[in-house]
Amino acid sequence: MYVAVKGGEAAIANAHQLLADRRRGARSIPALTVAQIGEQLGLAVDRVMAEASLYDRALAALSIKQARGDMIEAIFLLRAYRTTLPRFGYSDPVDTGAMEIERRISATYKDLPGGQLLGPTFDYTHRLLDPSLLEDAAVAAPVRRECGGEAVGRVSDILGDEGLIEPDSREPLDKVPGDITREPMDFPLSRDERLQALARGDEGFLLALAYSTQRGYARTHPFAGEIRIGLVEVEIELPELGFSVSLGEIRVTECQSVNQFKGSATEPPQFTRGYGLVFGQSERKAMAMALVDRALRAEEFGEDIVAPAQDEEFVIAHSDNVQATGFVEHLKLPHYVDFQAELDLVRRMRAEQQDPSTASREAAE
Amino acid sequence: MNQKQAAPAAPVTDRARRMSLLARATRQELAACLEAGPKMADVHPVRGPQTGLVMIRGRIGGGGNAFNLGEATVTRASIRLASGVIGHGQRLGTDQEATRLSAILDALAEEGDEAGLCRTLLQAIERRLAEEAGQRDAETQATRVDFFTLVRGDD
Numbered sequence: 001m002y003v004a005v006k007g008g009e010a011a012i013a014n015a016h017q018l019l020a021d022r023r024r025g026a027r028s029i030p031a032l033t034v035a036q037i038g039e040q041l042g043l044a045v046d047r048v049m050a051e052a053s054l055y056d057r058a059l060a061a062l063s064i065k066q067a068r069g070d071m072i073e074a075i076f077l078l079r080a081y082r083t084t085l086p087r088f089g090y091s092d093p094v095d096t097g098a099m100e101i102e103r104r105i106s107a108t109y110k111d112l113p114g115g116q117l118l119g120p121t122f123d124y125t126h127r128l129l130d131p132s133l134l135e136d137a138a139v140a141a142p143v144r145r146e147c148g149g150e151a152v153g154r155v156s157d158i159l160g161d162e163g164l165i166e167p168d169s170r171e172p173l174d175k176v177p178g179d180i181t182r183e184p185m186d187f188p189l190s191r192d193e194r195l196q197a198l199a200r201g202d203e204g205f206l207l208a209l210a211y212s213t214q215r216g217y218a219r220t221h222p223f224a225g226e227i228r229i230g231l232v233e234v235e236i237e238l239p240e241l242g243f244s245v246s247l248g249e250i251r252v253t254e255c256q257s258v259n260q261f262k263g264s265a266t267e268p269p270q271f272t273r274g275y276g277l278v279f280g281q282s283e284r285k286a287m288a289m290a291l292v293d294r295a296l297r298a299e300e301f302g303e304d305i306v307a308p309a310q311d312e313e314f315v316i317a318h319s320d321n322v323q324a325t326g327f328v329e330h331l332k333l334p335h336y337v338d339f340q341a342e343l344d345l346v347r348r349m350r351a352e353q354q355d356p357s358t359a360s361r362e363a364a365e
Numbered sequence: 366m367n368q369k370q371a372a373p374a375a376p377v378t379d380r381a382r383r384m385s386l387l388a389r390a391t392r393q394e395l396a397a398c399l400e401a402g403p404k405m406a407d408v409h410p411v412r413g414p415q416t417g418l419v420m421i422r423g424r425i426g427g428g429g430n431a432f433n434l435g436e437a438t439v440t441r442a443s444i445r446l447a448s449g450v451i452g453h454g455q456r457l458g459t460d461q462e463a464t465r466l467s468a469i470l471d472a473l474a475e476e477g478d479e480a481g482l483c484r485t486l487l488q489a490i491e492r493r494l495a496e497e498a499g500q501r502d503a504e505t506q507a508t509r510v511d512f513f514t515l516v517r518g519d520d
Contacts, residue, residue: 169429
C-alpha cells in the first residue's frame with residue numbers, strides 16, 4: 001500500500017545552494033557580469049528575447065546568467081517574469097520599410113536599391129577556431145564608408161510593381177490581429193495568430209521543419225528574397241494625449257521568402273511569399289519562420305497537405321519550447337502512485353498468463 | 366505598402382518629437398540637465414513610475430495586416446508641477462528614475478521652458494543620436510558589396 005509522505009525540504013534547499021555554487025564556478029575566475037553577457041553574448045540574448053517573446057536586453061542577459069547558459073531555462077525565466085507585469089497596450093505596427101539597416105541581403109537580385117549590405121555576419125568566415133580569442137587581444141575598430149545613404153528598397157516592391165508577386169497580405173490593413181497570449185488558441189488559426197506563435201517558436205524546431213520542406217516534405221521552393229536586420233522605432237498611441245509617441249528602438253530581423261508561383265482561373269501565375277519577423281539579430285530563425293509560414297499556407301493555395309510542416313495544429317501546438325519542456329520534464333517529478341498502479345497491473349497480468357487455469361479458459365473463449 | 370499616419374497638427378508634433386527624444390535620453394543626461402536648473406521641490410507624482418508590457422505589432426509581409434510580434438518592457442510616469450502642468454514620460458525598458466526625470470522635463474517644456482533647459486537638452490540628444498546613427502550607417506556601408514564584372518579570358 002502506498003502512503004502519502006512529505007519531505008525533501010532540506011534536500012531541496014541544499015540542492016539550490018549547490019546550484020548557486022556551481023553557477024558561480026571556481027571563485028578564482030572573475031564573475032560574469034550581466035553587462036558582459038549583453039555585450040559579448042548578444043545573439044544568445046536575442047534568442048532568449050525572441051523565444052520568451054519579451055524584448056528586454058538587460059533582463060534576458062540576467063536570465064542567461066541565472067540559467068547557467070541553459071537557453072530554454074533562461075527563456076522560461078523571462079516568460080515567467082512577464083506574467084508579473086501589467087499590459088499597457090499595443091504598439092502601432094513597426095515599419096520595417098523604415099528600418100535603420102544593419103544588414104540587408106537579397107538572394108534574388110544582385111543589384112538592387114540600397115545594395116547588398118553584409119553587416120556583422122558569420123557568412124564567409126572559415127569556421128576555424130580563433131586562438132586570438134583565448135586572450136583579450138585588441139580588436140580593430142570597424143571600417144567606415146561615408147556615403148549618402150541610398151534608400152534600401154524592398155525586394156517585394158520590385159516584384160510587386162510588375163504584379164509578379166502576391167501582395168503583402170490579403171486581409172484588410174485594419175484587421176485587428178488575434179492575440180494568443182490573451183485568448184486560447186482555436187484551430188484553424190488566422191495567419192496573424194500563426195505568425196505570433198511562430199515568432200516565439202523554438203528556433204531548432206522551426207529550423208528542422210523548414211529543412212524538411214526543402215528536402216521534399218511539402219515543396220515550396222523558396223528563395224531568400226530579402227533578409228534585413230536593423231532598428232525599428234516602436235510607437236504607441238497615448239490616449240491621454242491623443243497622439244503616438246516613440247518608446248525607443250528595437251532590433252529585429254525580417255525575412256521575405258519568395259516561393260513558387262501559383263495561378264488560378266482568376267489570377268495569373270505569380271510568386272507567393274512567406275514572412276518571418278523575429279526580435280533581435282536572428283537570421284536563421286527568421287528564415288525558418290518564413291519557410292514554415294509559407295508551408296502552413298498550403299490550404300490557402302489549394303496545395304495537398306502531405307507533410308508535417310503543413311499541418312498547422314502539429315506545428316503550432318509543438319513550437320513553444322516552454323510548453324514543450326514543461327510537459328516533457330514533468331515526467332521527472334514523482335509519479336510514485338501512477339507507477340505503483342501500473343506495476344500492480346503488470347504483476348497481475350503476468351500472474352494470469354502464468355496460471356494454466358486462466359490461460360486455458362481464455363483459449364476456450 | 367506601408368501605412369502612414371496622417372500628419373498630426375504642429376504643436377502635437379513638437380510634443381511627440383520632444384517625448385521621443387526624452388525616451389532616448391540617458392538617465393545621466395536627464396539628471397545633469399535638471400541639476401543645472403532651478404530646484405524641483407514641487408514635483409508631485411500623478412502616475413507611476415510604473416513598469417509594464419507593450420505588445421509590439423508587426424505587419425505581415427512588412428506592409429500587410431498587423432500581427433502581434435511579442436512584448437517589450439515599458440516604463441511610464443506622469444508628474445504634476447506646482448503650476449499644475451502635467452508631464453508624461455515613457456520609454457522601453459525598466460529605468461523608472463529616467464522615466465520620471467523625462468516626465469519632469471516634458472512638464473517644464475509644457476510650462477514654457479523659460480530657462481531653455483529642455484531645448485538645450487533636446488538639441489544635445491538629437492546631436493548624439495545623429496552621430497551614433499551616422500557611425501552605425503558608415504560601418505554598415507563599409508560592408509556593401511561592390512560587384513565587378515570579370516574580364517573574359519577568350520578575347
